[in-house]
Structures are given as C-alpha cells and as structure tokens.
Amino acid sequence: MTETTSSEWTGTIDQVILGATKEEGGTRSCSYRIGGESDLPLLGTVPAGIRQPLIAFELCDDLHAWPQIVRHYVGDVADDPAAWSALAGKEYGADLIRLYLTSTHKRGFSDFNAVGTTVADVLRATSLPIIIEGSNEPDIDSEVFQSCGEAGQGERLLLGTAEASRYRSIAAAALAYGHSVVAQSPIDINLAKQLNILLRETGLPHDRIVIDPYTGALGYGFEYTYSVMERIRFAALKGDSDLAMPMICSAFDSLNVKEVRDAEPDLRDDAAVQWEFAAALAAAVAGSEIVCVRHPKTIPLLKEALSALNSGVRRAGGESP
Amino acid sequence: MTMKALDIYKILPKKNCKECGDPTCLTFAMKLSQGKADPALCPYLDDNAKSVLGASTRPPIRLVKIGVGERNIVVGEEFVFFRHEKTFVHQPGILFRVEDTQPEDEIRRIVREVKNETFTRVGIDLRIDGVAIGNTSGSPEAFGKAVEIVESEADLPLVLKAASVAALDAALVHCGSYAPLIHAGDPGNVPEFAQRALKHGCPIAVRPKEFSGLAALIKQCTDAGVQDIVIDLVPADLGDFLAKSTRVRKEALARTAPEYAYPVFLETRDLGKADAGTYLGILKFASVIVTDPLSPAQKRAALTLRQNIYTDPQKPIQMTPGIYRVGNPTKDSPLLMTVNFSLTYFTLQGYLEATRIPCYLLLVDTEGLSVLTAVASGKLSEMLVRDSLKKFDVENLVSHRDLIIPGYASPLSGRIEDATGWHVLVGPRDAAEIGDYLDNLGKQ
Numbered sequence: 173m174t175e176t177t178s179s180e181w182t183g184t185i186d187q188v189i190l191g192a193t194k195e196e197g198g199t200r201s202c203s204y205r206i207g208g209e210s211d212l213p214l215l216g217t218v219p220a221g222i223r224q225p226l227i228a229f230e231l232c233d234d235l236h237a238w239p240q241i242v243r244h245y246v247g248d249v250a251d252d253p254a255a256w257s258a259l260a261g262k263e264y265g266a267d268l269i270r271l272y273l274t275s276t277h278k279r280g281f282s283d284f285n286a287v288g289t290t291v292a293d294v295l296r297a298t299s300l301p302i303i304i305e306g307s308n309e310p311d312i313d314s315e316v317f318q319s320c321g322e323a324g325q326g327e328r329l330l331l332g333t334a335e336a337s338r339y340r341s342i343a344a345a346a347l348a349y350g351h352s353v354v355a356q357s358p359i360d361i362n363l364a365k366q367l368n369i370l371l372r373e374t375g376l377p378h379d380r381i382v383i384d385p386y387t388g389a390l391g392y393g394f395e396y397t398y399s400v401m402e403r404i405r406f407a408a409l410k411g412d413s414d415l416a417m418p419m420i421c422s423a424f425d426s427l428n429v430k431e432v433r434d435a436e437p438d439l440r441d442d443a444a445v446q447w448e449f450a451a452a453l454a455a456a457v458a459g460s461e462i463v464c465v466r467h468p469k470t471i472p473l474l475k476e477a478l479s480a481l482n483s484g485v486r487r488a489g490g491e492s493p
Numbered sequence: 494m495t496m497k498a499l500d501i502y503k504i505l506p507k508k509n510c511k512e513c514g515d516p517t518c519l520t521f522a523m524k525l526s527q528g529k530a531d532p533a534l535c536p537y538l539d540d541n542a543k544s545v546l547g548a549s550t551r552p553p554i555r556l557v558k559i560g561v562g563e564r565n566i567v568v569g570e571e572f573v574f575f576r577h578e579k580t581f582v583h584q585p586g587i588l589f590r591v592e593d594t595q596p597e598d599e600i601r602r603i604v605r606e607v608k609n610e611t612f613t614r615v616g617i618d619l620r621i622d623g624v625a626i627g628n629t630s631g632s633p634e635a636f637g638k639a640v641e642i643v644e645s646e647a648d649l650p651l652v653l654k655a656a657s658v659a660a661l662d663a664a665l666v667h668c669g670s671y672a673p674l675i676h677a678g679d680p681g682n683v684p685e686f687a688q689r690a691l692k693h694g695c696p697i698a699v700r701p702k703e704f705s706g707l708a709a710l711i712k713q714c715t716d717a718g719v720q721d722i723v724i725d726l727v728p729a730d731l732g733d734f735l736a737k738s739t740r741v742r743k744e745a746l747a748r749t750a751p752e753y754a755y756p757v758f759l760e761t762r763d764l765g766k767a768d769a770g771t772y773l774g775i776l777k778f779a780s781v782i783v784t785d786p787l788s789p790a791q792k793r794a795a796l797t798l799r800q801n802i803y804t805d806p807q808k809p810i811q812m813t814p815g816i817y818r819v820g821n822p823t824k825d826s827p828l829l830m831t832v833n834f835s836l837t838y839f840t841l842q843g844y845l846e847a848t849r850i851p852c853y854l855l856l857v858d859t860e861g862l863s864v865l866t867a868v869a870s871g872k873l874s875e876m877l878v879r880d881s882l883k884k885f886d887v888e889n890l891v892s893h894r895d896l897i898i899p900g901y902a903s904p905l906s907g908r909i910e911d912a913t914g915w916h917v918l919v920g921p922r923d924a925a926e927i928g929d930y931l932d933n934l935g936k937q
C-alpha cells in the first residue's frame with residue numbers, strides 16, 4: 173500500500189443515501205451511501221458502508237431527442253421506460269437508473285398524472301435506486317416534481333435538476349417526500365457554491381445535495397468540467413462545507429459528437445462506448461461519486477475499471493469494497 | 494525545499510559576467526528559483542553553492558527526451574499537481590508495442606499505423622508517438638531483427654524492452670544513436686544497462702522489484718553518470734498506479750525525495766487494460782505510456798483526452814476570425830455569427846454540418862473568449878460585430894441582411910441592429926438546437 177500525504181486536508185465530504193430498502197421504508201433491493209471521503213478521489217480511507225463510484229444508466233420516456241445510436245442498439249424496449257429500466261439493472265449491470273422525463277419537454281406539456289405513473293411503473297419494474305430528471309421548463313416544474321416526488325415517496329430518490337434560476341419546486345418536492353436533489357451549475361465553482369447555499373436556505377440539509385458540475389463531452393469542453401470538479405473537491409477537502417457534497421457527472425452529449433456520428437458504421441458503437449468510457453473514468457478520477465452513461469456496452473468496461481481503481485481505497489473497519 | 498531568489502543570489506559570485514547567458518546574477522537567481530535554469534551554467538560557483546543549489550533549484554521533474562527525429566518525445570519539467578493551478582506542460586508520449594515474436598508484416602503494419610495515421614481535432618493533428626519493441630522471444634538475434642524492421646519503416650521514438658544485455662546490445666546496433674528509451678534497468682542488470690545508456694546517450698527506465706527499491710536503482714544510474722531517467726512504478730492495478738503516481742508527483746513537486754524527480758513510465762499491461770490504463774495514465778501523471786495497439790475508437794478517445802487534459806487552461810485555443818463556410822452556401826444562405834473560441838466553433842460547425850443546410854459562419858475576434866464570457870466582459874460588442882461585417886465584406890457575400898446571433902448574445906441584439914443596420918435574429922443558446930432552429934426558420 174502506498175501512503176499519500178493526506179495531512180493537509182481538514183474537510184470531509186458529506187454522505188448522501190440513495191434509495192431505501194424495505195427496512196428503510198422503501199421498496200428498493202439495496203440503498204447506497206456515497207461521499208465520506210477525506211482525501212483525494214479514490215485514495216485514503218472512507219467510512220464503512222460507502223460504495224462508489226456508482227454507475228447510473230440514463231434512459232428516458234420519450235426518445236425524440238435521445239441519441240439515435242442508443243435506440244439502434246437497444247431496440248424497441250426503449251419505448252417502454254419500465255421494461256428498459258428492468259433491463260438496465262438485470263442485463264446491463266447498472267447500479268442506478270437515471271430516468272429523464274423527456275416527455276415533459278414537449279411544448280405545452282400538461283399530463284402531470286402520466287409523469288407520476290411513469291415513475292411508479294419504473295419503481296415497480298426495477299428494484300435499483302433511482303434518479304429522476306424532471307422538466308426543463310420553470311412553468312411546469314412545480315406540478316412535475318410534485319407528481320414524481322409523490323410517486324416515489326419513501327424511496328429516497330435523487331431528483332434533478334436544480335439550477336440557480338429554478339430550484340424551489342424541486343427543493344419543495346424533495347423536502348415534502350424525503351428525496352435528495354441534483355444541484356447543477358454551469359462549470360463554475362462559485363456558482364456551485366452559491367446554489368448549494370440557496371438550497372440550504374430552503375431547508376434542504378447538506379446531506380441531501382449532489383453537485384452536478386455540468387459536463388461537456390470529451391473533446392467538447394470536458395477539460396473545463398474535469399478541472400472544476402478537481403477544484404470543487406479540493407475546496408471541500410480544504411474545509412469549505414458548502415462544496416463538501418458528492419458529485420454526479422454525465423457527459424450526456426458523448427453519443428452525439430461528430431467523432432461518433434462520423435465513425436464507420438461498424439465502429440460506431442465502439443466509438444460511442446469509448447467516448448463516454450474515457451469521460452466517465454476521468455470524472456471518477458476527478459471525484460465524481462456517480463458517473464452516468466447511455467450506451468449499455470459502456471457499463472461492463474466501466475465497472476471493471478472502477479473496481480480496479482478502488483483497490484487503493486481503505487474502508488474503515490477493514491470492510492472490503 | 495525551494496529557495497527564494499534573493500537567498501540564491503547571496504551565494505552566487507555576483508560578478509554579473511553574463512557567462513550563464515543572463516545579464517546579471519540577480520536575473521539568473523530568479524530563473525534558478527523558478528527551476529528554469531541550471532546551476533551548472535555558472536562557471537564560478539564554489540562547491541558549497543553547487544551542492545546547495547543542486548538540491549533546490551533543479552526543476553521538480555527532470556526533462557527527458559526520447560528519440561532524435563521530428564517526432565521526438567519530450568517529457569518532464571512539470572510544475573503543478575492540478576492542471577488548474579497553471580497548466581500541464583509536456584503531454585505523455587504514447588507508444589504502441591510490438592513483439593519480436595510477431596511476423597514481420599504484422600510489425601510493419603503497426604509501425605506504419607503509428608507513422609502515418611493522424612486524427613485531426615480542433616485543427617490540430619493528433620498522433621501516437623512511437624513504438625515499443627518487446628524482447629518476448631528472449632533471443633538477442635530476434636530482437637535485433639525486429640528493431641531493424643521497425644527502423645527500416647520509420648524514424649520514430651522507440652522503447653527497447655530488452656530482457657538481457659545481449660538483447661539490448663543487438664538492438665542498439667540498429668538504433669543506438671537515435672536515443673531510444675532503454676527499458677528497464679532492474680536490480681539484476683542495472684550496472685550494464687546504465688553503462689549502455691551512458692555510451693549511447695540514451696534515456697533509461699528503471700524498474701525495481703518493489704516500489705521501495707526505486708531509490709537504489711536510480712542511485713546506481715546517477716553514480717554511473719546517467720541522468721536521463723524515467724521511473725517505472727511497478728503498479729499492480731489501476732488503483733495502485735493512481736496511489737503511486739499521486740505520491741510521486743506530490744513528493745517531486747515538494748522536492749522531498751530526489752528519487753521521485755523523474756518522469757513516470759507506464760506500461761498498460763501492468764494494469765491489465767489497455768484503454769483504461771492509457772486514460773488513467775494520461776490523467777494522472779504518466780509521461781511515457783506503452784500499450785498494446787489500441788483500437789481506432791480507443792485511440793481517438795485517448796488522443797482527445799490527452800489533448801483536453803494538456804490544453805493550457807489560461808489559453809483557450811483560438812480560431813482565426815473571418816468567414817467560414819458550411820457546405821456550399823449561396824447568396825441566399827443563412828448567415829450566423831459567433832465568437833472565435835475554437836470549442837464554440839467546432840461544436841457549432843459539427844451541428845451545422847449535421848443539418849445539411851449550407852450557411853456562412855462569421856467568427857468575430859473575442860480573443861478566444863466564449864460567447865457567455867465575451868458578452869459579460871464587453872469583448873463582444875455591437876462595434877465588434879459592425880467592424881467584422883465590414884472587414885470581411887459580408888455585405889457582398891449575401892443578398893439578404895439577416896444576421897443570426899448566439900442565444901447568449903441576445904442582450905446585444907438591439908444594439909447590433911442599430912450599429913449595423915442588419916436585421917438581427919437571436920439563435921439558440923445551445924449549439925445542439927441549431928438544427929431545429931434553422932429548420933423552423935426555413936419553414937417561416
């Protein structure tokens with residue numbers, strides 16, 4: 173074991189719990205505890221019971237703007253978010269499901285009951301803990317987050333995405349139904365801190381916030397996010413408690429980039445997988461406790477790499493990862 | 494410990510003789526304190542000053558060169574732990590591995606791939622840097638033959654993965670004067686390997702049995718007069734490499750342990766995975782990465798990641814301001830305006846090409862600032878747009894007077910109309926939506 177010099181750090185990352193088992197008041201087959209680091213990412217000692225980085229598989233309830241390569245690879249199951257979620261857990265091997273309610277992005281969307289039904293269906297279809305990404309339109313946020321918050325009551329969902337310009341509806345739903353919140357700021361450490369303070373002022377405790385630094389795809393600004401994540405984690409370890417939250421990173425545009433679109437047809441899946449694999453691995457190294465992918469084939473590669481990366485992390489109490 | 498410039502000045506001869514190349518002893522002292530000059534440049538240092546300065550003014554990580562051709566690899570002389578502290582300087586060399594047991598045409602194919610294949614991103618050509626040759630056969634003759642084949646194909650930086658002194662000698666016959674990296678001086682052979690490195694002026698990699706044996710091997714090399722050393726951390730897996738390379742970089746920068754003041758060598762085979770190993774090496778301080786040949790997808794991702802991580806955070810890559818064409822636009826084609834930050838341009842260009850709608854793109858000179866920061870700082874103004882339209886003679890390029898501006902520049906729309914007389918249309922904030930936007934525009 174190689175010792176790193178960790179004496180310079182004074183801060184510890186907050187622990188956030190995702191998902192609730194039957195004993196914990198939910199219906200999930202497991203729950204995850206993330207955060208708890210007091211050293212650089214994937215080094216040093218973390219408290220017992222921590223499991224990270226986690227791999228979230230991203231899917232949606234309306235494929236309109238989803239990368240075509242995903243639809244092409246997964247087939248018709250992509251039309252049914254519940255069945256797709258079940259597959260993501262059982263066959264793809266994801267740790268978490270991140271469901272984007274893209275149906276709400278349609279102009280004039282108003283079928284808020286359908287949102288609740290979709291969330292309930294997905295919760296029935298998979299037993300994994302779940303991240304729900306709601307609307308991106310402030311006018312309907314309140315109804316959408318109320319509806320999915322209620323449908324997931326007791327399940328300790330992670331709800332997204334709060335931004336500085338719109339965070340009240342989502343914080344209200346998280347507070348009312350016991351969920352946590354994804355707090356996204358545009359690749360800026362100061363704005364990340366500011367949003368965390370705003371969320372705290374709504375009454376949302378620190379240990380129910382996950383920072384999303386916003387992520388450009390590899391080759392399309394990814395290095396800005398990489399460095400902002402390193403800066404956020406550095407500040408947190410130096411003692412800034414307003415930045416001491418776990419992070420989530422999704423290089424969501426990876427499968428749309430020119431390098432993937434223009435790849436030779438028989439190499440396109442490979443190009444997509446490596447493009448998001450490299451970014452997800454880098455995000456984990458920069459401190460992301462949750463990394464998100466959209467191509468099912470990325471998951472096994474990432475799982476193996478993250479497991480090997482964890483070999484240097486000690487668990488308090490000697491528990492193995 | 495690092496010394497302050499004035500403390501260094503006190504022990505310099507203060508002759509201002511200029512023989513070091515600097516105008517005064519004080520300016521030389523300032524360079525020494527930043528690790529940017531070598532104390533040996535001063536011919537008048539006494540022994541005490543030499544030993545004090547030798548320990549405190551050398552660069553935190555030694556500069557090492559591999560190869561002598563146009564495609565040589567230069568690594569080391571890094572000054573930071575996080576790239577945001579300043580920048581990473583010398584990107585790692587990535588070398589594809591061949592074996593002396595492989596058929597000749599297979600070796601030739603891999604060498605040609607390294608030599609010829611270029612992947613262009615953001616206007617910059619990205620390449621794999623060199624070839625490592627493994628003495629898998631154990632036979633000196635086979636190794637010498639393989640090196641000869643590689644040398645006959647290309648003038649590339651090489652890593653010689655030799656198993657014995659005899660094999661190394663057989664290889665150096667063919668490439669000894671081209672500064673290949675010798676891998677590796679180990680506890681069994683380091684006196685002989687170091688002697689060869691000295692004789693041929695080659696850099697050498699040292700590989701102990703255990704990480705803790707590094708210092709002893711390095712000392713054997715330096716005692717033999719070899720300074721150009723890279724260190725193999727004998728990592729057991731990805732996590733072990735991360736822990737060791739983190740420690741090495743920290744101690745090198747803190748100048749606490751002289752054995753860590755060298756660039757790090759990584760062979761991805763030690764980590765089990767060529768793709769993940771290469772990505773981690775790029776991210777976390779590897780300077781020479783030897784890997785089995787990567788697939789096209791892995792190669793492109795690795796080269797792009799390396800480009801990202803080694804971009805200077807304070808110097809955004811800029812495009813030359815002017816008119817850029819997407820497809821074959823005519824006088825009626827749409828005209829879009831944006832900033833000359835290369836990332837903005839290439840992102841937008843990618844999406845514009847996907848729309849298959851020919852158009853003109855006017856890049857105005859914001860000195861590489863993004864739209865958001867250029868608007869906030871005032872760098873992007875109605876005057877700049879007006880002057881750019883004039884400078885690039887846009888009036889004669891299109892027959893219409895509609896200018897599409899980025900969504901984040903919408904606060905300027907009125908002022909741009911007033912200053913230019915053009916009709917301003919506010920486009921989307923996100924380049925990904927430009928296709929839908931232009932489609933809708935066409936329908937109106």
